[in-house]
Amino acid sequence: MVFYMLSFTAELENLTNLQPRGGCDDPNYPYYFKVKCENCGEVSQKETCVTMSESVPLPNGKGTVNLVQKCKLCGREGSIQMIPGHGQPLTHELSQHELNTRLMVLDCRGFEPVDFSFGDGWKAESTSGTPFEVDLSGGEFADYDEKGECPVGVTNLRAMFTVVKKQKRWCGTAFV
Known part of the structure; x- marks a missing residue:
């Protein structure tokens, strides 16, 4: 089992607290990314959608995960379990x-997540306190804060997956 940390960063102009609309642990926020088969190396053509609120039984009948999917090239199954709270x-x-800031931890078996896609359903607040609904599907966001009388925006959006080891507990900045 391998744990992957999804983290992201962006240039925020007069904005702060950028996160999915329901918070970082929103069970209904859809995460879209491509997966790479650990058996044959094939990268999925389409993005895979995973949400914490959806669970499916493991093929062997021992528990549930958020996604079970077969590789289209070699037919091997893989699974992904989202781990909230990080x-x-x-x-x-x-x-x-x-x-970077942490967004989600994924327990991946048989797949490696690659190429996260930002979409709609984000929120942020201006440095003057005005809340904004943010659509990142175009890779950036721009608006105007009437209260603060200044432009607000998100540019240079980047996401990355890194391997993390989970042993006993999360200390707030790393698994220890």
């Missing part, structure tokens, strides 16, 4: 320092 919003300060 995400945090991207703040203005993290953005200014070009630091």
